[in-house]
Amino acid sequence: MKIIPASDSSILVEFGDKIAPEIQDLVLSLFHALRAVDDSRICNLHPGYASLLIDFDPLTLSHNELTALVESLASSKLTAAADRSSVVTIPVCYDSEFGPDLADVSAHTGLSADEVVGLHSSATYRVCFLGFTGGFAYLGGMPEALQTPRLATPRRAVSAGSVGIAGGQTGIYPTETPGGWRLIGRTPVRMFDPQAQLPTRVQAGDIVKFAPIDRAEFDRLQQARR
Amino acid sequence: MTIRVIKPGLSTTVQDRGRFGYAHLGISPAGAADGLSLRIANLLIGNDEYAPALEMALLGATLEFDKPAVVAISGAGCECKVGSYRIVANSAIRVEAGSVLQCGSTTDGARCYLAIRGGVDVGSVMGSASTDIRGRFGGYEGRRLQAGDVLHLGYANQAQPRRLRTGALEEIRERRAIRVTSGAQRDWFSDESYAKFLDASYTVSEQSDRAGLRLKGEAISTRETKQLLTDGIPLGAVQVPQDGQPIILFVDQQTTGGYPKIASVIAADMHRIGQLRPRDEVRFSGVSIPDAIDALREQERWLTTVWQD
Numbered sequence: 001m002k003i004i005p006a007s008d009s010s011i012l013v014e015f016g017d018k019i020a021p022e023i024q025d026l027v028l029s030l031f032h033a034l035r036a037v038d039d040s041r042i043c044n045l046h047p048g049y050a051s052l053l054i055d056f057d058p059l060t061l062s063h064n065e066l067t068a069l070v071e072s073l074a075s076s077k078l079t080a081a082a083d084r085s086s087v088v089t090i091p092v093c094y095d096s097e098f099g100p101d102l103a104d105v106s107a108h109t110g111l112s113a114d115e116v117v118g119l120h121s122s123a124t125y126r127v128c129f130l131g132f133t134g135g136f137a138y139l140g141g142m143p144e145a146l147q148t149p150r151l152a153t154p155r156r157a158v159s160a161g162s163v164g165i166a167g168g169q170t171g172i173y174p175t176e177t178p179g180g181w182r183l184i185g186r187t188p189v190r191m192f193d194p195q196a197q198l199p200t201r202v203q204a205g206d207i208v209k210f211a212p213i214d215r216a217e218f219d220r221l222q223q224a225r226r
Numbered sequence: 227m228t229i230r231v232i233k234p235g236l237s238t239t240v241q242d243r244g245r246f247g248y249a250h251l252g253i254s255p256a257g258a259a260d261g262l263s264l265r266i267a268n269l270l271i272g273n274d275e276y277a278p279a280l281e282m283a284l285l286g287a288t289l290e291f292d293k294p295a296v297v298a299i300s301g302a303g304c305e306c307k308v309g310s311y312r313i314v315a316n317s318a319i320r321v322e323a324g325s326v327l328q329c330g331s332t333t334d335g336a337r338c339y340l341a342i343r344g345g346v347d348v349g350s351v352m353g354s355a356s357t358d359i360r361g362r363f364g365g366y367e368g369r370r371l372q373a374g375d376v377l378h379l380g381y382a383n384q385a386q387p388r389r390l391r392t393g394a395l396e397e398i399r400e401r402r403a404i405r406v407t408s409g410a411q412r413d414w415f416s417d418e419s420y421a422k423f424l425d426a427s428y429t430v431s432e433q434s435d436r437a438g439l440r441l442k443g444e445a446i447s448t449r450e451t452k453q454l455l456t457d458g459i460p461l462g463a464v465q466v467p468q469d470g471q472p473i474i475l476f477v478d479q480q481t482t483g484g485y486p487k488i489a490s491v492i493a494a495d496m497h498r499i500g501q502l503r504p505r506d507e508v509r510f511s512g513v514s515i516p517d518a519i520d521a522l523r524e525q526e527r528w529l530t531t532v533w534q535d
């Protein structure tokens with residue numbers, strides 16, 4: 001573990017420099033331990049692949065004091081992050097209407113569209129962390145055979161719920177934003193609801209599975225959401 | 227008591243201190259780009275210092291008040307009129323029922339703040355009234371104001387209006403380099419690259435907004451060939467993408483990112499980032515973390531000394 005100041009109001013706690021489940025466990029363990037401390041001088045926690053950024057109020061908490069707190073939490077046995085994770089199944093319609101780049105992914109990977117869908121929906125993913133925008137989950141665990149580079153020119157608008165692939169990553173756009181990931185399907189499930197008590201459908205550490213659904217089921221679930 | 231938007235201006239949003247405690251869900255703080263001016267505007271009229279107010283960028287709004295109200299404008303200079311009368315900034319102003327307040331273009335900065343006694347009441351999402359433009363929530367329907375919108379006022383006033391000492395605000399208008407501390411990936415850059423970054427003069431690009439200020443000028447290169455694993459971004463971090471042109475990540479920033487961060491703007495200078503306009507010149511100067519925190523303490527102390535009596 002390495003602690004470095006990231007600004008006058010934050011420290012970055014680094015646990016390694018690779019994407020690995022055991023490193024993510026450490027990141028999420030410290031994240032949960034700090035959440036449990038519930039210190040109002042700590043303003044924000046940003047888990048990443050292998051690090052945790054901690055924003056704090058420098059008028060009431062010093063870098064040294066926070067560093068000491070992090071070290072003491074890390075030296076005691078941190079609770080395993082896996083204890084808190086839930087398994088979340090996300091229904092996805094992989095119809096070509098929702099997956100305009102499925103053909104590109106097929107061409108790039110040499111797999112048929114059915115094989116792409118089969119592989120994508122049979123893998124088990126882990127939410128490494130949420131970032132970029134509200135509710136956007138960085139998922140680990142996509143089969144390597146599905147790796148496809150992102151679009152050369154990002155789309156100006158990607159519909160909420162779109163499921164995409166970018167390099168070795170896969171994820172779901174929670175809100176309509178510009179984006180350059182290759183789109184292969186869409187979920188009718190709402191991934192981000194700012195008014196809800198728990199605004200995001202998935203949390204860091206959760207296990208995610210995709211369940212293929214047809215267009216009729218997509219419409220039914222979208223209708224039920226309203 | 228309501229306020230009707232006649233003209234929305236270029237980008238007028240409801241903002242308060244910002245939304246904290248949700249970065250792990252990917253939610254940026256939002257909040258006033260120049261928090262110091264928001265506080266001054268609110269304190270002038272006896273509101274809580276971070277009561278929700280209107281942030282107006284580059285071109286202000288035209289607003290109609292249906293009942294008498296007390297308002298204050300602070301931040302960038304901006305010609306404001308009620309009817310044909312010019313009103314002064316940084317002072318509590320009484321606006322009569324049925325009158326129209328017209329705010330013009332900013333003259334010496336990017337944003338001015340209109341605080342209204344009672345505060346703008348838009349409710350609260352995740353503990354804040356601030357508008358999250360990208361997430362489309364908070365503020366007024368999660369978006370910039372539009373003509374025809376009707377704003378309601380709250381009860382955020384607890385104190386008497388105050389007056390500023392003459393010349394009290396001149397100190398913060400003083401132009402000097404933006405102070406930075408080393409960023410989390412400072413060691414990805416050679417000492418020569420870091421020195422070049424601090425010596426250079428940059429121009430704020432037109433493609434700048436509350437999420438990030440893109441700078442044009444001396445390109446900075448990293449000495450690392452590896453790719454950074456996506457990590458958390460503190461407010462005011464200066465990241466350097468492949469093209470070497472630095473970006474200051476600001477209040478509407480993404481919470482995580484994959485570019486190395488060479489430096490971080492100090493908290494005491496964050497309000498000045500909120501006043502940068504496209505084509506403005508920016509220079510940086512490096513300070514230590516203890517100096518940065520001293521500067522913040524000094525700014526807080528200063529804010530208690532600007533008032534008459």
